[in-house]
Amino acid sequence: MKSLLLLLSLFSGIAAFAQDDPKADRILHIWEMDTKESKISFLKSGNVYHAQMIYGTRQLEADGKTYKKDIHNPDPALRSRTLSNYTLISGLTYEDGKWTNGKIYNYEDGNSYNVTITIEGKTLFMRVYKGVPVLGKTIKWTLSE
Template sequence: MKKIYLVLILSVLSIFNAMAQNASSDKILGIWMSQEKDGKIEIYKSDNKYFGKLIWGKTMYEADGSTSKKDVKNKDEKLRSRNLKDLLMLKNFKYNDGVWDNGEIYDPYSGKTYSCTMKISDGKLNIRGYIGISLLGRTAIWERAK
């Protein structure tokens, strides 16, 4: 009988731990304004991974104001015809102890993709894009969109 109670207590504790982890990991969800204030990126979760898509940008539409510009700087010629509107910029991030890592960030201005980690500090999102090791990179700070 004691074993059953122990198993029940451990099960309940593991459920609370998983709920707390999900609450922490989901703090990143929502709409963020880029450091340069020229783009809004919506971060969402799918299959326990985090992704971000460009939902607004100062230069994402043609002169008519409604036609989305294309991803013309992409290194992959097959992807140059995709729209900048809803372009997937952040992909495959996993949450681990306060950091979203093992993901990639795509820069539509250069057409390059970088390894990336993200962390929330003082309510701001610190995004570090890099090549190879994190020391060889740059950090941008995004704020929640209002």
């Protein structure tokens, strides 16, 4: 019994250390899509990361100033909200050098998709997919200075 308790405390200590990895917070910046049409800001709550859309040309009406409404949201109560500063990504956790287990919200169809993120230098690679990552799409972002 003592060896089981020792083993459990060792594993929980390793898990806590992995979650407190200072490399995990490298994501906490403003990132700009390589096409320059969007900017997102990553935030942290506990050991979970999320991103807010802070600018996006596709979220604007034809006048280029007014934000569109979230008309395809699966929650009818949210369909009248604007797409200004909405939560784009939620639930990301850091493990083994990448951020995984996240969901990304697509306001254009009201669906959420899986997302995994890696960072190389000043470049963030966002893999968005439904089901298996190999069938997804990678979106490249750069550190906004």
